[in-house]
Amino acid sequence: MTAAAGPADSLGPSGWLREAAATRERTGMRRVLRPRPVDDDVLDLASNDYLGLARHPRVSAAAAEAALRWGAGSTGSRLVTGSTDLHTRLEAELAAFVGDEAALVFSSGYLANIGALTALVDTDTLVVSDALNHASVVDACRLGRATVSVTAHRDVHAVAAALAGRTTSRAVVVTDAVFSVDGDLAPVAELHSVARAHGALLVVDEAHSLGVIGEGGRGACLDAGIAAEPDVVRTLTLSKSLGSQGGAVVGSSEVVEHLVNAARSFIFDTALAPAAVAGASAALEVLRAEPERAAAVRTRARGIFDALCVAGMSARAPDGAVVSVLVGDPGRAADAAATLLAGGLCVGCFRPPSVPDGISRLRLTARADLTDADVARAVAAVRQAL
Numbered sequence: 211m212t213a214a215a216g217p218a219d220s221l222g223p224s225g226w227l228r229e230a231a232a233t234r235e236r237t238g239m240r241r242v243l244r245p246r247p248v249d250d251d252v253l254d255l256a257s258n259d260y261l262g263l264a265r266h267p268r269v270s271a272a273a274a275e276a277a278l279r280w281g282a283g284s285t286g287s288r289l290v291t292g293s294t295d296l297h298t299r300l301e302a303e304l305a306a307f308v309g310d311e312a313a314l315v316f317s318s319g320y321l322a323n324i325g326a327l328t329a330l331v332d333t334d335t336l337v338v339s340d341a342l343n344h345a346s347v348v349d350a351c352r353l354g355r356a357t358v359s360v361t362a363h364r365d366v367h368a369v370a371a372a373l374a375g376r377t378t379s380r381a382v383v384v385t386d387a388v389f390s391v392d393g394d395l396a397p398v399a400e401l402h403s404v405a406r407a408h409g410a411l412l413v414v415d416e417a418h419s420l421g422v423i424g425e426g427g428r429g430a431c432l433d434a435g436i437a438a439e440p441d442v443v444r445t446l447t448l449s450k451s452l453g454s455q456g457g458a459v460v461g462s463s464e465v466v467e468h469l470v471n472a473a474r475s476f477i478f479d480t481a482l483a484p485a486a487v488a489g490a491s492a493a494l495e496v497l498r499a500e501p502e503r504a505a506a507v508r509t510r511a512r513g514i515f516d517a518l519c520v521a522g523m524s525a526r527a528p529d530g531a532v533v534s535v536l537v538g539d540p541g542r543a544a545d546a547a548a549t550l551l552a553g554g555l556c557v558g559c560f561r562p563p564s565v566p567d568g569i570s571r572l573r574l575t576a577r578a579d580l581t582d583a584d585v586a587r588a589v590a591a592v593r594q595a596l
C-alpha cells in the first residue's frame with residue numbers, strides 16, 4: 211500500500227528546501243558562489259587581507275616550504291599527534307606580539323571563538339554579548355549553554371546593568387574589538403572596568419583589530435592598556451591581516467592549559483595545517499619589520515570614507531579597515547554588489563542573517579597597498595551603483 215500524498219510531503223526534504231529557496235529568492239536573500247580566477251583585474255575591496263600579506267612572497271614561500279617539509283595536512287589533533295615546532299613557535303610569537311603570556315592556535319578564528327567561550331562558561335554563567343558580535347561569537351554563546359544577555363551595540367551601561375542583575379555564579383562579557391560589518395571599535399577599556407567591577411571575565415575578539423589597531427597593529431586591547439590583565443582573554447584570526455588561515459586564543463598560561471583540556475574545537479579537531487602556521491608566522495615577521503602597514507591601512511580606510519561622504523553617501527566613519535555603506539534593502543544591496551562586480555570592483559554585501567533586517571549594507575575593506583587611483587575608481591563606481 212502506498213502512502214497518500216499529504217502535508218507530510220511538503221515537509222519532506224525536497225519540499226521544505228524548495229520552499230526555503232523560493233523565500234530566499236523572493237526576499238533578495240539568495241547567496242551564490244562565483245568562480246575566483248587566480249589572476250583577474252577586479253579591484254578587491256571585499257577581502258580581509260588588510261595588509262596585502264596573503265600573497266606576500268615571504269609569506270607564500272614560508273607556507274610552501276612548510277607544506278614540503280611537513281606535508282599538506284597536520285595529520286591529527288595535537289593531543290594525538292603532537293605539536294610541531296611551527297605551532298609552538300607561532301603561539302609564542304602571537305602572545306608576545308599582542309602583549310600576553312600564552313596562546314593556543316585553532317584551525318580557524320570561528321573555532322577559536324567556539325573553543326574559548328564554550329570552555330570558559332557553564333550553565334551557571336551569564337554571558338553578556340554585544341548585539342553586533344560576529345556569528346561565531348553568537349554560535350559560541352548558544353553552544354556554551356550559559357544564560358545569554360544580548361546588549362545594545364557598544365552600550366557599556368547596558369552591560370553594567372546586565373551584570374548587576376545576574377543570578378549566576380560567574381559572568382563573561384564578550385565583544386568584537388572592531389565590529390566586522392560596521393567597522394567601529396568597541397569601548398574595550400570601559401568594558402573591562404565594568405567587567406572587573408562585577409567580577410566578570412572579558413573576552414575580546416580581535417579578528418579585525420590584529421594588524422590594524424594600535425601601534426604596529428598589536429590590537430585594541432594592547433592599545434587600551436588591558437592586554438595582560440588576568441581577567442581578559444582574546445581571540446584572534448590568522449585569516450585576515452595575517453593573510454593565512456587559522457585562529458588563536460590568547461591569555462594567561464592557566465587559561466591556555468584549561469583550553470587544551472576543555473576546548474572541544476581544539477581537542478576534537480585536526481590541528482591547523484603546517485603551511486597555514488608557517489604563513490602566519492612569516493606574516494607576523496613582516497608586520498613586526500614593517501609596523502607602518504597598520505597605520506597605512508587605517509589611513510586608506512579613512513580616505514575611502516571621506517571620499518564616500520564627499521560623494522554624498524551614507525557611510526560609517528571607520529575605526530579600522532572596514533568601511534560600511536548603508537543601503538537598507540537587501541535586494542538593492544545585492545544588485546549594487548553585482549553591478550559593481552560586473553564593472554570590475556568586488557565589495558562585500560551584507561544582508562540578513564549577517565546583519566539585522568533593514569540595514570543591509572555594502573562593506574568596503576581598505577588594504578595598505580591600495581592607491582589613490584584605486585580609491586577614486588571605487589568610490590565613483592559605488593556612487594553610480596547606488
Ligand SMILES: Cc1ncc(COP(=O)(O)O)c(C=O)c1O
Pocket residue numbers: 318319320321323344346386389390415417418447448449455456457
Ligand atoms: C569578528 C570575527 N571573528 C571571527 C571570525 C572567524 O574567523 P575565521 O574566518 O578565521 O574563521 C570572523 C570572520 O569573518 C570575524 O569577522
